[in-house]
Amino acid sequence: MHDDRLVIAGREFKSRLWVGTGKYKDFAETKKAIEVSGADVVTVAVRRVNITDRSKENLLDFIDPKQYTILPNTAGCYTVEDAVRYARLARAAGVSDLVKLEVLGDEKTLFPDTAGLIEAAKILIKEGFIVLPYTNDDPIVAKKLVDIGCPAVMPLAAPIGSGLGIRNPYNLKIIMETVKVPIIVDAGVGTASDAALAMEYGADAVLMNTAIAGAKDPIAMAEAMKYAVHAGRLAYRAGRIPRKLYATASSPIEGML
Amino acid sequence: MAEPVHIQVNGERRECRVGSTVGDVLRELEIKTERVAVELNLEILDRKEFDRRNLQEGDRLEILTFIGGGADGFSAPLARGQSDAR
Numbered sequence: 001m002h003d004d005r006l007v008i009a010g011r012e013f014k015s016r017l018w019v020g021t022g023k024y025k026d027f028a029e030t031k032k033a034i035e036v037s038g039a040d041v042v043t044v045a046v047r048r049v050n051i052t053d054r055s056k057e058n059l060l061d062f063i064d065p066k067q068y069t070i071l072p073n074t075a076g077c078y079t080v081e082d083a084v085r086y087a088r089l090a091r092a093a094g095v096s097d098l099v100k101l102e103v104l105g106d107e108k109t110l111f112p113d114t115a116g117l118i119e120a121a122k123i124l125i126k127e128g129f130i131v132l133p134y135t136n137d138d139p140i141v142a143k144k145l146v147d148i149g150c151p152a153v154m155p156l157a158a159p160i161g162s163g164l165g166i167r168n169p170y171n172l173k174i175i176m177e178t179v180k181v182p183i184i185v186d187a188g189v190g191t192a193s194d195a196a197l198a199m200e201y202g203a204d205a206v207l208m209n210t211a212i213a214g215a216k217d218p219i220a221m222a223e224a225m226k227y228a229v230h231a232g233r234l235a236y237r238a239g240r241i242p243r244k245l246y247a248t249a250s251s252p253i254e255g256m257l
Numbered sequence: 258m259a260e261p262v263h264i265q266v267n268g269e270r271r272e273c274r275v276g277s278t279v280g281d282v283l284r285e286l287e288i289k290t291e292r293v294a295v296e297l298n299l300e301i302l303d304r305k306e307f308d309r310r311n312l313q314e315g316d317r318l319e320i321l322t323f324i325g326g327g328a329d330g331f332s333a334p335l336a337r338g339q340s341d342a343r
Contacts, residue, residue, distance in 0.1 A: 021325035030325060045326025046294070048267045048319065054287050059325050075326050085299075089321050092294035092301045209326075 004237065006204055008182050009130045009151035013069065015040045016199065017229040018184065020209025024218065027062040033212055034063065037222035041069045043100055043207065045076070046090045065095055071132070073100040074120075078113070083120045087129060099124065100154065100186075100207075102134045110160040114141045118148065125149040134186050137171040139178045146179045153179060154207065157198060158188025161210040165194035169201060176202045192221075192228035199232025200240070264316045273312055280308035282318065294321045 006013040018041040024030040034042055042063055050056050060070070072090030077083040080103060087099040101124065103116035112135050121131045125148060133145050137155045145153050155175055158164035165188065166172060176183055182204035189195050195206045206229055215221035261272040266282065273282060279297060283290055295302045296319040297310060312318070 024325060027325075043326060044323040046321050047324045047326075049286075049288055049293060049322050051267050051269065051286050051288075051320065058289075058292065059323055060292055070323070072323065073326055088301055089294040089296065090323075092303075093292050093322060094294075094304075095292075095323070 004233070006182060008132070011069070013040055013205070014038075015229075016205040016233055017195070017225055018043065018071070018205055018207040019212060019222075020207070021059060021063065022209050023213035027057055027059060029218060030059070030213075031062045033218045033222040034068070036219050036226065037212065038226045039068075041071055041205075041207075043071045043073050043209070046072055046074075046086050046093065069098070070095045071098050071100050073134075074102045076104070077102060078104050078106075080116045080120045080123070083116070084123050087120075087124050088127075091129065096130075097128055098130045098132065100132045100134060112136050112156070114138065117141075118144055121145060121150055122148050132184070137168045137175065139171060139174040142175045142179050142183075146181050150181070152182040152184055152204075154184045154186035156187040157185050157194065160187040161214070162188050163190030163211060163214075164188055165190050166197055166201075169197070172198070172201055172203070192224040195225050196228040196232035196235070199229055200235050202236055205229075262312055262314050262316075264312050264314075264318060266318045267320055277312050278308050279306070279310045279312065279318065282312065283307060283320070286320075288320060292322055295319070296321070 006016055015038050017037055017039045019034055019037050019039040020043045021030050044059060072095060074083040074086040077086055083101060083103045090099055091097060101121055103113045103120050105111045105113040114136055117133055117135060121133055124131050131150050132152050132154055133150050134154045135141055135145060142153045142155060155172060157166040184205040184207050185198040185203045186207040189208050189211045198206050212218050212221045212225060259275045262275055264271050264273060279295060298317055
């Protein structure tokens, strides 16, 4: 499978599991979970430096930007202006032109505001950003995002942090048929089988945070997710058998008494 | 001695000497500049501007960095324009 690399905007990624860095107990646990997961892309948020307590450690002291692709997000942004502002700040902080663009619609569902997302993506693409948009499982929106220049789309499986798994596999499949860029299923997976299923459907990668960080044993779940994504990808490439209503014997009849 | 200049850094009131630059404040706060973004009155500053930009009375400085986050919905803590954060 070493030839099965994920390429987005000319960048090659080894891992098809991407992970977030939020909600862990501490940076040591974050680091360990990422290592065990095998992910080479990690998402981070942009926030104010704590100026009253300078003793606080920095996340990037634990996660080496030379070793991982750091993908800043615009999590927590509910307007185009905020999302664009945070994306610019992320770039100014000096990691790269990559941004996981989120424009959220409301605090209860955290569903994307797709109209705002497209608007913000247009602005940022014009400014040279590589925009990876967190979007709904809506094939039409996915196509629009690709048409304006997003080199990948990141449809949700289910609401962020819900752990509900893939709510609309048919929409995801339509997105995969509709757009010819990598699809990264982002948000909503709860356990290993959800991630495997996403990959079996043909997703190019899966991004998750809560499913690992919120597990009873995050390190063990990180490992489970690594194998799930790998197994799902292998199964997708292998090509599953069609579903049939009735049995087909797998042992030959010939030679029976 | 001249009156100090009153500014806000990450939403908190602070004083600095007349003629202080953004770089001075960063050094005073012992903030390593390699992975921070600095916004002065909503304008994102280039790193090489830090030591050139003098602070004026009422300036609002935001200093940001990367923290843990993923497919999460943290609320954005940055002040919007002149109003305070939600």
